[in-house]
Amino acid sequence: MRRRTWALLIVGLAALGLYGLNASWLAPAPHGRPSLVAQRGLHQIYNSQPVGPSDCTAQRILPPTHRLIDNTLPSMAAAIAAGADVVELDVRRTADNAFVVFHDEGLDCRTQGHGLVSAHTVADLQTLDVGYGYTADGGRSFPLRGAGVGGMPTLAQTLAAFPRQRFLIQFKDGGPATADALAAYLAQAKITDWSRLTFFGGPVTLRRLQALHPGVRVMDQRAAAKCAVRYFALGWSGVTPKACRGIITIVSLDQSWLAWGWPNRYLARMRAAGSDVLVIGAVDNPKSGAFRRVNTPAQLERLPAGFDGMIWTDRIDLVGPAARKRWP
Structure with a gap:
């Protein structure tokens, strides 16, 4: 009986210590406002059915309520007007070694x-x-x-059109040669300020870009996944794994309970580790990496009042005005 009492006491103390280490309310609350990341600008909305890699999403739109088209200059301008701090766009390499802003590999869709x-x-x-x-x-x-005649801009034209805007640029072509071509292309276009640019895509491409431009800001989804796994294994102890240092971590609202100390403690740990936090809505398929973004004002209520990370959305038209009210 005495052994059982001691065992229960030890378990209780361990649970209390675990709680104390990871209680969000015991950590300093963040003080700031989020950065909104608008996916491809203000674009057409697709139906909610799962999209396969070969599906033509242009044939899956809902009845349009506007005439804006993703990855075009008007869609980016509309997203910025709606509150986007960062505009996500896709780039493809052309036959003449330029880069255009376009999502698909092929033109037929x-x-x-x-x-x-x-x-x-x-x-x-x-x-x-x-x-x-x-x-x-x-x-x-x-x-x-x-509505989209002549609407495929080059990356250089886009950066010139919005000279102070931050962009999240996705490589749709991969490999070291793509990084080499992009660096040469931006140099030729006299784009020297990379501080407002963040790149994401395949890890090989990103590593090559970092070798060419040390300190360039990148978002590596594989690195973020590695961080999430290791943080779940070790974060309960108060340790921030090396895999979570100096990166952009990704937290989905539906699985935020896996992030020890969410939100305040987790945010403080990532800030101390020199990492930024990007919030998405939900993970649909961990194996394929399919996920949904934060697309409703109601989802914003699940974030703390002083949340100072990034919020990735497909619906900047809805989330932007709601965020302005929540974080004036």
């Missing part, structure tokens, strides 16, 4: 063009209508045709 983006020059690509293939009724009508 969204445009009237054919073949791969990489087989065409910028001059060819900028004659296309990037709204040509969008339909909400299975191809009976194409409400955005004509």
Whole structure:
């Protein structure tokens, strides 16, 4: 009986210590406001059915409420006006070693063009209508045709159009050669200020870019996943794993309970480790990496009043105004 009492006492003290180490309310509350990351600007909304890697999302849009098209200058301007601190965009390498802002590998889904983006020059690509293939009724009508003629900007044109805006730039082509080409392209375009640019994509591409430009800001989803696993294993002890230092960590609201000390304690630990925190909505498939972003004002209520991380959204039109009210 005495042994059992001692065992219960030890377990209770251990639980109390674990709680004390990770209690959010015992940590300093953050004092700031979040940065909103607008996915591809203000764009058309797709239906909620799962999207496969070969699916043409332009054929999956809901009935349009506006004529803006993702990855175009008007969509970026609208996102910034709605409150975006960072605009996410996709870049593809062209036949003449430039980089255009476009999502797909091929042209047939969204445009009237054919073949791969990489087989065409910028001059060819900028004659296309990037709204040509969008339909909400299975191809009976194409409400955005004509709205995107000449609407595929180069990366250099985009950076020049928004000279003070921060961007999250996704490499849609991978490999060290892509990093080499991008660095040469930006140098030729006389883009010297990389401080407002964050890059993400394959780890090989990112490592090569970091070798070319030490200190360049990157978001490596594999590194973030590694951090999440190791933090779950060790974070309960108050230790911040080396894998979580100096990176952008990713926390989904539906799995935030896995982040020891969430929100205040976790945020303080990542800040001390020199890492930024990016919040998404939910993880749909951990193996494939499929996830949903923060797309409703109600989700913002799950974040602390002084949250100073980043919020990634597909609905800057909804989340932007709500965030302005929550974080004036």
